[in-house]
Amino acid sequence: MGGTAPALQVTDLTAGYGPVRALRKVSLTVPAGAVVTVLGGNGAGKSTLLRAVSRTLRFHGGAVVAGTVSRDGRPLDGLPPDRVVAAGVSQVPEGRQVFARMTVEDNLRAGALGRRGGRASKAAALRRVHELFPVLADRARQQAGLLSGGEQQMLAVGRALMAAPGLLLLDEPSLGLAPLMAARIADAIREINSQGTAVLLVEQNAALALRLASRAYVLEVGEVTLSGPADELAASDEVRRRYLGVVDEDAAADAARARATHPVLSRWEETR
Amino acid sequence: MSTFAEFLINGISLGSIYALIALGFVVIFRATEVVNFAHASLLLAGGYVTAVLHDEIGFWPALLAGIAGAAVVGAAVEFFVMRRHRGGDHSVLAIVTIGVDILLATELTRRIGTDILALGDPWGDAVVTVGPVTIAETRIAALLAAALLITAFLVAFRYTSWGVAMRAAAENQETAALMGIRLGRVSLGAWAVAGGLAAVAALFLTVFPTPGLERATSLAALKAFPAAILGGLDSTTGALVGGLLVGVTESLATGYQSDLAFLGRGIGDLAPYLVMVAVLLIRPAGLFGTKELARV
Numbered sequence: 166m167g168g169t170a171p172a173l174q175v176t177d178l179t180a181g182y183g184p185v186r187a188l189r190k191v192s193l194t195v196p197a198g199a200v201v202t203v204l205g206g207n208g209a210g211k212s213t214l215l216r217a218v219s220r221t222l223r224f225h226g227g228a229v230v231a232g233t234v235s236r237d238g239r240p241l242d243g244l245p246p247d248r249v250v251a252a253g254v255s256q257v258p259e260g261r262q263v264f265a266r267m268t269v270e271d272n273l274r275a276g277a278l279g280r281r282g283g284r285a286s287k288a289a290a291l292r293r294v295h296e297l298f299p300v301l302a303d304r305a306r307q308q309a310g311l312l313s314g315g316e317q318q319m320l321a322v323g324r325a326l327m328a329a330p331g332l333l334l335l336d337e338p339s340l341g342l343a344p345l346m347a348a349r350i351a352d353a354i355r356e357i358n359s360q361g362t363a364v365l366l367v368e369q370n371a372a373l374a375l376r377l378a379s380r381a382y383v384l385e386v387g388e389v390t391l392s393g394p395a396d397e398l399a400a401s402d403e404v405r406r407r408y409l410g411v412v413d414e415d416a417a418a419d420a421a422r423a424r425a426t427h428p429v430l431s432r433w434e435e436t437r
Numbered sequence: 438m439s440t441f442a443e444f445l446i447n448g449i450s451l452g453s454i455y456a457l458i459a460l461g462f463v464v465i466f467r468a469t470e471v472v473n474f475a476h477a478s479l480l481l482a483g484g485y486v487t488a489v490l491h492d493e494i495g496f497w498p499a500l501l502a503g504i505a506g507a508a509v510v511g512a513a514v515e516f517f518v519m520r521r522h523r524g525g526d527h528s529v530l531a532i533v534t535i536g537v538d539i540l541l542a543t544e545l546t547r548r549i550g551t552d553i554l555a556l557g558d559p560w561g562d563a564v565v566t567v568g569p570v571t572i573a574e575t576r577i578a579a580l581l582a583a584a585l586l587i588t589a590f591l592v593a594f595r596y597t598s599w600g601v602a603m604r605a606a607a608e609n610q611e612t613a614a615l616m617g618i619r620l621g622r623v624s625l626g627a628w629a630v631a632g633g634l635a636a637v638a639a640l641f642l643t644v645f646p647t648p649g650l651e652r653a654t655s656l657a658a659l660k661a662f663p664a665a666i667l668g669g670l671d672s673t674t675g676a677l678v679g680g681l682l683v684g685v686t687e688s689l690a691t692g693y694q695s696d697l698a699f700l701g702r703g704i705g706d707l708a709p710y711l712v713m714v715a716v717l718l719i720r721p722a723g724l725f726g727t728k729e730l731a732r733v
Contacts, residue, residue: 219615221611221614221615224610224611224614245619246614246615246617247614247617247618247619249617250615250616250617251617255615256615258611258612258615262609262611262612264604264605264608264609264612265608266604266608267601267604267605267608271601271604274598274601275601275602275604275605275613275616275618276616278598278601278602278605278616278617278618279616279617279618280617324616325615328616328617
């Protein structure tokens, strides 16, 4: 893999919604075959970044103001979304967004509409998705809206894989999932990556994201404030305090004091 | 009893034509979320092309030309007008279609003038008699053609890639774009298909017992609006059921007009709208429509 152009190269990207700047001069690299994560709280610009790459900002009244995005050395700037998909970039949108009124089968077919290629390659993609998520084969004829949250996330990922992307963009795949289901999705991402697909993972669940990724960026109010190898970031105090929920001793003391002055209802405490 | 059967069959036949128009209406609405008020003009355009050409090139080629003509007009409206405003407010676009309708209708009525144009169909005023029931051949042809087209449409909608793309775009435009579906193509296709279906409907709205294509034909086409709306604007099933309901109601109301004399004359023309209002009072989203859910 050494020497190949990065799967995704974002340089000095500035984007916004009308007068609002959501991203300021963001630069980031996804090396070929790597998993890279972007961490950040609500409103940090994570989804804007993915929309800028997949060229769907206009659905939200936004636009890229400056900067470039390229894949395998070829620029994606100014392309319509279907050409981005054809260039091998598929996005799993935030909140899954499965086509709820269509069957699981048809959702997967929709995922394959953006790719050129014959029946055989589509059948191969479908087999791969079914191997990864056997439940999607079992529920092929069910309406997607009737699946559980975790199954819908599997469908959303499977649907994106139908386009056989070289780069998968994932927007908060663990959002709203039970921990066990989130772990299964994480396993699937690892598996997808091991088959050669580069992954750009946007997450609020930093612990999960840092375990998966080799490199991480921290985005705050539209700017990259930290970046580096994932294990280094996971070890840094800043990230631990802000994103990994490691409570320092002062905060623990504050919490204890707060509990003493405002007793928690006993029934509430039992369930915790 | 036999008159009732005649009214019923004529009503179903008429209803299937309304269903064709309503289907086009629903297809455009689902693909673009725009209510197309120019639909009656598309229909008139298709009928006009057939009427003008049938003398020279024969009926069947003229019909095909009419279908193609209306499809092209529909696609042109999408390409030159709607596309410029894509992503704009849907209600604004709906108003824009009213403007398009006025333009098309003005030009077509200027060309048609006070004439009543024949479309040169091969059925004429022939009738088929089965026992005591007498039905015009045109009504049977209408029913068969509509059934065939609607079936073909639904099969395509359900099984082809075109159908998958249409349904995906109808559910969520942004996600459909993320799948690499070209929304412009989907919407262009929807307008063209709707135009083509309307052209076929134009033929059967103007054959026997109707005298022919005239200015007022677009008024008859307007009855597909209540059909689409009472079925639920975004449902293909709704368009079919709505069309049949409106057709049968109109046929029965016109047929038994003398028994309904206390309501005054012309109740047949009014009936579709009465049914629509009654349905909407009970089910505001239409019979098969998706309820609008919004988070606040």
